[in-house]
Amino acid sequence: MMHIDRRATARYFLLPELMPRIRELFLTGFEYIPFFIAAVFSVVGLLPSTHPYMNGQNIGRFGIRHVIVEAARRLTWSWRHIDQILLFATIVLGMVIVVIQLLFLAGFIFIQPVFASGIPTNIVGFITTPAPAHDLAFMMLDMVFGVPEVFNSCVADTSIQCVNGAGDPVSGVAIDGSGDTVSWGMDPATFPMAAHDGLHAMFNLYSISLLVISTMIFSYLIVTVIAETMQTGQPFGKRYNHVWAPVRMVVAFGLLMPISQGLNSSQYIVLYAAKYGSSFATQGWLLFNNELNSAFSGTANTPMPEADNGGTGSENLVATVQNPQITALLQFMHAAKTCAYGEAIKEYSRSEGAYSGIDGSGDLDETIAGSVGMYLVKDATAPSAALHLDDSTAINTLYSNAINFLNGAQIANIYIGIKEAGVASKEYLGGVRPVCGHLQMKISDPRSVSNQRDAYELIQKFYIGLLREVWFDTYDELTINYVKHEFSASSKFYDVNSVVDPSSLASYFKDTYSLMVDLLLNGDTASTVFTLSGNTISIPAGGVRKLMADGGDFSMDSGVAARGWAGAALWYNRVAELNGKFVAVSNAMPAVIRYPQVMEEVAQLKAKGAGTVDIQTRFKPEDLNGSLSGGDEAFRLATAYWNSYFYWQKSGAMENPHMRPSGNSLIDIINALIGTSGIFNMRDDPDVHPLAQLSSAGRALIDASINNLTRATAAGASGLLISQASQGLGTTAEKLGSFLVTIAMLAMAAGFVMYYIIPFLPFIYFMFSFGGWIKGIFEAMVGAPLWALAHIRIDGHGLSGRAALSGYLLIFEIFLRPILMVFGLLASISIFSALVYVMNMVFDLVVANAGGFDIQKEMTGSGTPNLGTMRNSVDTFFYTIMYAVIVYIMGMASFKLIDLIPNNILRWMGQSVTTFNDQNENAAEGLVGRAMQGSQQASQGIGGSLKSFMK
Template identity: 35%
Template sequence: MVKPGVVEIVQEIRGKQVLAYAFMPGIIPRIRSFAESGFGWLAFLMAAIYNAVRLLPNGHPYLDPANRGKYGVRHVIAQAANNLKMTRSNIDQIVIFFALLVGFIILVLQFVLLAMGLVLQTAHAAGPTFGGGMFSTPAPDNDIAFILLHTVLGVPGMFGSYASTPFHIAMHGLFQFYSLAMLIVAVIVVLYYVLVIVGETAQTGTPFGKRFNHIWAPIRLVVALGLLVPIANGLNSGQYITLYAAKLGSGLATNGWLLFNESLTNGLGTSDESLVARPSIPDTAAIVKFMALARTCKESYERVLNNQGNSGNVVFTIEPYLVKNPLINQQIPTNSAGFYQTALQFYKNNDIIISFGAADPTGGRMNFNQNTGGIKPYCGEVVIRTNAVTQVGALEVQEGYFNMIMFLWQNPRIADFAEVMAYKKLPNSQGGCTLNTSNADINCNDGVRAPFIDQLIRDMHDQFDATVTDARNNMIAAGGFSVPPEVLIKGWGGAGIWYNSIAQMNGALFSAAFNLPSPNRLPVPMQTISESRRMHDENLGGNEYFAPHQSDGNAIEFEDPNDYLVAEVLYYAFKVWGEDGIYMDSDVTPKNNIILDTLNFLFGTDGLFSMRENKDIHPLAQLVGIGKGIVDSTVRNLFAATIFSVGGGLFEKIPQFAGMGAFLNVASGMLVSLATVGLTVGFILYYVLPFLPFIYFFFAVGTWLKSVFEAMVGVPLWALAHLKIDGHGLPGDMAMSGYFMIFEIFIRPILTVFGLLASIVIFSAMVRVLNEIFPLVTDNLTGFDGTDAGATLFGGTPLEFKRSVIDEFFFTVVYTIVVYMIATSCFKMIDLVPKSILRWMGSGVQGFADAQGDAKEGLVQYAAMGGMTMSGQLAGTLTSGGRLAGNAAGTVIGNIGPGGGGGSRITGGGGTP
């Protein structure tokens, strides 16, 4: 938020502009009148003084009061200079001539400073929104550069309304002591030059010697001494020149940055749509399959229990509920639109758990109080992950996923699947079979064919994808991508802050998109079978895993006989669903290519394949999206590695399962290695890359700040450099570098802003061209069909690639690395532009802040090393702890011996898995 008083400050600046412009028409004639009259009297006075020392002869027209106003000061000085003889006998003429000349120069400088003061308040009235003159800072108390300058130098009233601290007062005293010391040195140098002049005059017979520059030497003497004399707060005039150069340069850069943002909707100067990458959602087949089984469970239980008539006319139904302890539940209505906010409030903005169950239909025969909220989750639970996000897109994705679960629960085709499964497998075909849809691949008598399931999965995947796409589009339509006022008010020093918001926007959207709803609890019969299988019978796997019998053919016992009937239906449905492979069209979803699918799952590289395809998305947003996917996969791999470690530690202590323990330990080690690499790469892409503009820019601001402090110390030496009796011009041969240093302090802020903008636009341009030429590069490496002669570089018929999808995967990885290298090289321009551009003025000066090593060069290496070390230590701690826990449990189980874990009867119901 903008700090209180900012608006008032801006209005005050605007008011001063209006007042100044209103005053200008009246003051300009007065200035002209003063110049015509006042300077006429000054010229007459100087002529009289020059006549007194015989530089103007008696009777000269300039001495006649009637001619006053017909000549100017420069005419008088020029006439006196023509009559000046540089001899020892005319020493009085020489002193008077140069004294008047220096006095007039000082008078002119005073008027120049007065004019600059007027310009600073009046110029650029039609400037940026935050107003002020071209060199003025609209909100100095909020400006980052001013805050830094005051924190370092502490000159009261110079950089905002801050007062000096005791530290600053002590430092100002040190500056004063230093200036006085240099003033003493200057006096010694002047005395030395007096001796030199006397000696050269005696040697050569020429007044002041042959080296003495009669025009500039006296002026340099006055300037040098004037720069060294302390005038206020212990600082000399040269140091105040430095401070004003920094202040005016900072104001120039701030107004330039504000002007740049006035005509843009975002800091990248591109469309808002290009700032939000398109997430590639994970495979949705698992959640669709679960919802089909949950709906089959509902159909089966309702047919069994209603046909038995448990309690007279009670109609038993299984519905979705929100549940929490101790006995609180809330049924989700059939029309769940807009119910998401109610669900969030129910769970106090934590993860939402949807329980597919029912209240007690038996009047107390079944103990439902053991289940959360008094609802028995007959048909399982689904959890919807909610993150503490505020971005519109991420919130809409989470709400869309909630609505998708309700859509799947009520979907007619899934209801048809459930009806067919229950009709075919329940004894006596309890209930009829009337399908809601017409499809040749599903029939009450013939069952369900694979194309029905394939098409259902594709359609539901498209629905999930449309949910994310709609959320992204609404996020773009909502706007909010421009640099916010609370950042703009911080001036040019905060120009790099906004670019990290690209990571925040895309990270929240990608995280929400990747967190698909997931099963939290299986249907009761499947849960009972799974527990029995883990404890007593692991010989059955694959499609037979949920068979309601042991591998020896004996049936698994259930607490409720109805659970066994439903288990038969679910087992049949599970096999029907899983007999055929799942076909998906997308490159980033399962396609019967186990290598590519495994790489995508383990590395989280779903976004790689869409990076070159989505050319309209800004590459910075795409790289952030890829990094987010890799980070999420790393977390998943760490969790899996921990689980495998626990299992490995458990089984290696049980002799008959020692081989399984060794396998799990090896799998855990592999996942740890993947997590170590993934966290390193993901950390760089997601966290470091979007920070690079800010990091480089903030360091550039720090370099400028160091240059200002260097100048504060170096200005007295610059003043001494003026003490030269030979050479031409005010700077002479020695002081010119100091003028360039002062100018560099003035111009560096806006050059840094130019460097930031150049780095962003060049990065974007290079990546867009890389998108066009990369296919040609890869084809030259792997070969292509020469018949595609019609292919062109920009547009035209695309080249037909003749390589496998694995080649595409690894070339895309190379492409991402190249894009990252382009980013790091381009962002260096934030430093290089202000550091080197003054060579266009023939200046080779460089401050010590520019000459020191670049601390940012090692940032990526430090981040990579830190990420690898941190991930390795974290993974090692988790897996070691998990293995120890597994060893402890395995030792206990191994000591009990075979069969010591209990009988074959497993309690069903809603127990926790």
């Protein structure tokens, strides 16, 4: 009998006896382990069955150490007792492993483990979203289901303003200029909204109905159990699982029991599985970006780095651009400056007085009234409609004045002419008569200088400075003498026979300014300083390309990160967007709209007289003496301007490596329209990410097609463009014009694929997959009560049984799909990049070998030269089209992984459940296919219209 005294009684009633309870909870029950080990030793004869350790009454009186020591004392080390040795060694090794595991467990408890930066240190961290208010997945789930206190996004929390991608609020936006505001449909004053209340009511009706049905099924099973008991004589029957059947019944009714908002427990399990799975994927996506940030030592935090070529990861996401052709602008400026001297000298020829617009040293002096100058003009009705681009104002001040003068306009009109009072009209903007030509320059960033991006400001400032440099500081002696040659009575200038016409001068200007443009756009390893009209412009190392990359567009900023895993694909659109902007702003060099008026009059008269005219000689006055409105004087000026203009063609400066005349008129015109070789060489920089290369080349193809096709159509309508080719081909201008439109449309279709479709594929596939996940959750919300009903079974093993197992897997799939989609996105980007990178390395060899051309043989000089099989410009054009198609197919195959990985991953668990998302056709693939068909149909329609216009 247990001895009870006063102390024990007082301790029992007055003290909580925590230590005895803890000791009983954690330290009792282990006394059986030595007894079981002794029993194992007894099997092989290490301990006799009569040993005290084998007596059950001694349990708790000895420990593991005693049993092992006793067995070791009786162990005989011989081959005859190898079974005893192996068993003894196995048990001892197992005990050592247990001790080591306990030590590791203690270490994990008392020592903080070192994880990679950003890895959660506990299970709660893995399923927590850092910024739930603006998480796209949570916002979408709140929009669809409207269940409070689950996802807590800005849709559900009306105190938090939802924002768009730019960080601006999406409600309270003014409409119709009336001051009224419109609220975003998913930002209501109360949450849940009325539509959500209706949905919850339906779910409530649905759950209660299934709960009634479950009661009926349960009643049926009771009758079944009674009947089987009576039939078999065995309690509950033979099929009844005595362990799991009662548990399943409790679980089934628990899952079907309504909780709140009209939803039952099973539906809340689905919602929380989606929430925790979304948080899990967000943690993984943020960890991926944090690790990239650490790998690049805090430089550009970009989710898609490539090989480091001495720059940052983001620098490799901006492709080098092909330099815009500057020769047409230089040729125009040469003719325009000749025109300026012509206007000055003709006044002297008339009056034999002072040379209007020319100072004593023979240079242009725009301060003299009536002289030709370069003006930035706008609507004639504006208070200050013209801004003189003089050579005395500092370039920074002049650029700031120009931007302020344009006041947000995106097109800058530059007139080279004479500013006169009383001539302001639609034709003479700003009161300037453009006798010497008209230029247009696209302003990519028209905001005030203080708000402009560094890259845009630098390009725009450089182009304005370049215009001023060419106008004031080049061509002086040469252009004067072209005019003086026609007005030989002028004795103030050089002798008639001293006309400067060196063939290398034009090439010198072309090479000098082309190098400056290349250093501006693509940069050098060190910074460069240009001097334009006495003003310095500093170009940083890496040029504008580096400025575009470092401008923050590629960084994973907090706004994008707050969108969570569902916003992972948003970043990849920036690659195409920024490369397209880079190409566009690079090509924003001033473009020629009209040549000097006398030259334009010559071209119009020749077109009227001959119907068609060679584009190369359209400004040559030839037999037009007496036909020009200015008579003999105008004819002499036209001759001087033509000689100045033709000098650039005669010297060979108008040629470039991609558009050099081949002797074949058709090839030359295709090159003029598209510039195929430069596009084809986009693969020359292997460090640039393929998406950047493709988007840059695609935008260049589109811009080249649109710009050149516009000029071709205008020229073709007046017979100026295609006469040369038609003479060489023996065909009509109408047929040739149709052919050229078809070629341009092909190039535009290839550019559409490379610039719009391929860079957009990650976003398309990811967002459609994200939408499929949402649809799968809705399916689960409807199917979860049925899953609960599947538990009401009396046979089978385990909690789920055979009927409910698929439901558990589907809920697990909802939890797992978000992070699998992120894995699919990263895998598709990596695989696509690797495929394109390898193809870039071998594509030249494939193209060369396709015609039998052997690069190695030609380089080594062995064998008979076979340069005739080398591909020409037309081949290059069609291979560019083929390249775009191949890359498109690669992209489609690669980005399907965003769907394929989540859809098929569960087979690794030996299960094959089909989700709602798996059964749908690939919507992203269908959209891309329809976009391709639409682009082709649109191209055909545009091409047909242009062909009709050119007839």
